[in-house]
Amino acid sequence: MKKENTSQEIRTRIAPSPTGPYHIGGARSALYNYLFAKKYNGKFVLRIEDTDKQRSELRYTQDAIDSLKWLGIIWDEGPDIGGEYGPYKQSQKLNVYENYIKKLLDEGKAYHCFCSAEDLEAKRQDQMTRGLAPIYDGKCSRLSKEEIENNLAEKKSFVIRFKVANKKVKFHDLIRGDVEFDTGLLGDIVIAKDMQSPLYHFVVIIDDYEMKISHVIRGEEHLSNTARQILIQEALVMTRPIYAHLPLMLNPDRSKMSKRKSDVAVLDYKKAGYLPEALINFMVLLGWNPGTEKEIFTLSELEKEFSLEKVQKAGAVFNIQKLDNINGYYIRDKSIEKLTELCLPYLIEAGFNVKEITRLKLEKIISAYKERLKKLSEIVELTDFFFKDKLTYGKELLQWQKMTDTEIKDALLLCDKIFDELDSEAGEWNIKKMEEALFPEILKFNLQKSYPENNKGFIMWPLRVALSGKKASASPFEIAEILGKQKTLKRIKDAINLL
RNA sequence: GGUCCCAUCGUCUAGCCUGGUCUAGGACACUUGGUUUUCAUCCAAGAAACUCGGGUUCAAAUCCCGAUGGGACCGCCA
Numbered sequence: 001m002k003k004e005n006t007s008q009e010i011r012t013r014i015a016p017s018p019t020g021p022y023h024i025g026g027a028r029s030a031l032y033n034y035l036f037a038k039k040y041n042g043k044f045v046l047r048i049e050d051t052d053k054q055r056s057e058l059r060y061t062q063d064a065i066d067s068l069k070w071l072g073i074i075w076d077e078g079p080d081i082g083g084e085y086g087p088y089k090q091s092q093k094l095n096v097y098e099n100y101i102k103k104l105l106d107e108g109k110a111y112h113c114f115c116s117a118e119d120l121e122a123k124r125q126d127q128m129t130r131g132l133a134p135i136y137d138g139k140c141s142r143l144s145k146e147e148i149e150n151n152l153a154e155k156k157s158f159v160i161r162f163k164v165a166n167k168k169v170k171f172h173d174l175i176r177g178d179v180e181f182d183t184g185l186l187g188d189i190v191i192a193k194d195m196q197s198p199l200y201h202f203v204v205i206i207d208d209y210e211m212k213i214s215h216v217i218r219g220e221e222h223l224s225n226t227a228r229q230i231l232i233q234e235a236l237v238m239t240r241p242i243y244a245h246l247p248l249m250l251n252p253d254r255s256k257m258s259k260r261k262s263d264v265a266v267l268d269y270k271k272a273g274y275l276p277e278a279l280i281n282f283m284v285l286l287g288w289n290p291g292t293e294k295e296i297f298t299l300s301e302l303e304k305e306f307s308l309e310k311v312q313k314a315g316a317v318f319n320i321q322k323l324d325n326i327n328g329y330y331i332r333d334k335s336i337e338k339l340t341e342l343c344l345p346y347l348i349e350a351g352f353n354v355k356e357i358t359r360l361k362l363e364k365i366i367s368a369y370k371e372r373l374k375k376l377s378e379i380v381e382l383t384d385f386f387f388k389d390k391l392t393y394g395k396e397l398l399q400w401q402k403m404t405d406t407e408i409k410d411a412l413l414l415c416d417k418i419f420d421e422l423d424s425e426a427g428e429w430n431i432k433k434m435e436e437a438l439f440p441e442i443l444k445f446n447l448q449k450s451y452p453e454n455n456k457g458f459i460m461w462p463l464r465v466a467l468s469g470k471k472a473s474a475s476p477f478e479i480a481e482i483l484g485k486q487k488t489l490k491r492i493k494d495a496i497n498l499l
Numbered sequence: 500g501g502u503c504c505c506a507u508c509g510u511c512u513a514g515c516c517u518g519g520u521c522u523a524g525g526a527c528a529c530u531u532g533g534u535u536u537u538c539a540u541c542c543a544a545g546a547a548a549c550u551c552g553g554g555u556u557c558a559a560a561u562c563c564c565g566a567u568g569g570g571a572c573c574g575c576c577a
Contacts, residue, residue: 015577016577017576017577019576019577049577051576051577052576052577054576055576055577113575117574117575120574120575121574124573124574127500128500128501128573129500130500132500132501133500133501133502133573134500134501134573134574135573157575159575160575176503176504176505179503179504180503181502181503182502185501185502185573186502186573187573189574190574190575192575193575194575197575199574199575199576199577200576200577201577204577219571220504220505220570220571220572221570221571221572221577222571222572222577223503223504223571223572224502224503224504224571224572224573225572225573225577227502227503245504247504247505248570248571250570252510254569254570255569255570255571256570256571282511285511285512285526286511287511289511289512289513291513291514292513292525293513293524293525293526295511295525295526295527312511312512313504313505313506314504314505314506314569314570315504315505315569315570315571316510316511316512317510317511318510319509319510319511319527319528321510321527321528322510322511322526322527322528323527324527325526325527325528326527328539328540332540369539370539370540371539371540371541372538372539372540373539374539400536400537442536455536456535456536457536457537458536459536460536460537461536461537463536464536464537465537470537470538471537471538472537472538472539473537473538474537474538474539475535475536475537476536476537
């Protein structure tokens with residue numbers, strides 16, 4: 001039933017409409033189209049659907065391009081690089097569409113409609129309340145030639161409607177199998193606002209045909225649009241591509257993912273500190289799986305393993321926790337050099353004076369927090385204390401279990417003494433030396449205070465807080481080593497002064 | 500409201516086509532324990548699902564029908 005026809009050249013496309021920040025749902029469609037094309041050595045095309053002059057903006061075209069490039073979903077033909085079947089922006093080929101409109105008009109397959117938008121809206125409301133399908137009544141299709149000529153001469157505003165035949169349209173969907181629609185329920189649809197302003201259902205057919213798109217892989221929201229598009233296709237005598245309608249990405253409440261309820265802008269995920277490889281990996285798993293228990297995939301692995309046959313039919317909730325988990329995996333998988341590079345922009349944006357410390361130190365900081373990072377942006381709040389001169393925290397934070405202020409003070413005094421004895425110049429300021437010097441003292445300290453012998457927290461906890469100002473951090477020794485002797489002792493003294 | 504699509508743990512899913520090996524597997528999240536000075540990582544364990552009702556069959560998560568539930572679409576947006 002599900003056959004991926006690969007006899008002709010595979011050509012897929014993604015066709016963003018530049019009316020807003022590039023949508024994560026579009027990105028997943030792009031991914032699937034890209035993977036399918038790559039798998040069969042086909043071509044993946046980027047086409048900008050900017051027929052809506054009011055809502056389309058250049059910056060959003062750029063946003064789509066930036067998003068896709070960031071994700072590593074690269075096209076073989078597109079507005080920026082051209083290709084055999086350009087232009088790849090619909091606004092640049094209005095004359096082509098106009099010729100097709102004329103053709104349909106000449107052949108009597110489309111007609112001028114002079115009904116006003118207000119009248120139509122009122123009729124639609126009326127039909128809805130009466131429980132009928134809200135369809136156009138075909139009033140203007142019955143206009144005589146003279147009436148049309150007169151209206152046109154009077155410069156009455158019009159739209160172009162396509163005559164929808166009353167028939168059953170069947171098509172085979174690679175994911176859903178055979179689907180059938182009764183187009184009698186559709187009504188004549190508007191294909192252009194005027195000769196220079198064609199509409200989506202019309203242009204999509206023309207472009208897919210002219211760009212020789214073999215497989216139309218898109219979201220399920222287009223499934224019920226497919227029948228009308230096929231009718232236009234047939235009227236224009238164009239070959240039908242193979243359709244595959246993807247399950248939707250869902251909000252937690254299982255409605256179609258929308259910006260009202262979720263973050264949908266791809267670049268917002270970038271800003272939040274998600275890695276493109278994590279987002280790719282996460283998205284591909286939303287509706288597809290390899291049939292094995294493997295869950296981590298690189299893009300190039302996916303280019304080989306992806307298959308439309310393993311695509312799910314039901315919608316998938318966008319589960320941010322899983323994304324975080326995968327992102328954490330990819331962060332831990334990075335080299336320190338690379339991860340430092342990735343974290344740097346966040347530290348700079350936070351206003352930390354990164355230039356003041358050496359690259360080596362910076363890498364040590366990143367290294368100390370690598371395993372705690374779920375998103376790159378978290379590096380800021382995790383490591384801010386390295387970049388501050390004075391820490392602010394309440395003295396209660398210094399307390400481990402039921403220690404008294406005096407006991408905490410004793411603990412910090414001990415740290416101060418031991419650390420002070422370490423010769424920084426002689427290379428003794430490192431984790432190993434600190435452990436060697438302090439651990440035996442902890443034992444004595446615990447004995448003296450009648451604390452449980454093997455509980456290092458009585459020293460380590462106040463030390464951690466003194467150095468980081470936080471209750472959770474990397475190892476105090478690791479922090480001390482990065483901070484350097486001078487700053488470390490200063491922070492211990494600051495803590496003592498709090499008590 | 501009409502049309503179409505869909506239905507396995509809370510979530511993503513394996514299994515369904517080709518019925519028995521399913522006391523339904525994995526992952527995330529959750530709970531507990533171990534490691535750790537803390538957090539995180541890592542390791543171990545646990546709780547957690549075949550929407551319901553009929554039918555076919557020796558046998559149904561798997562095939563058929565119906566119900567229910569959810570979703571999408573019904574624009575001079577895409």
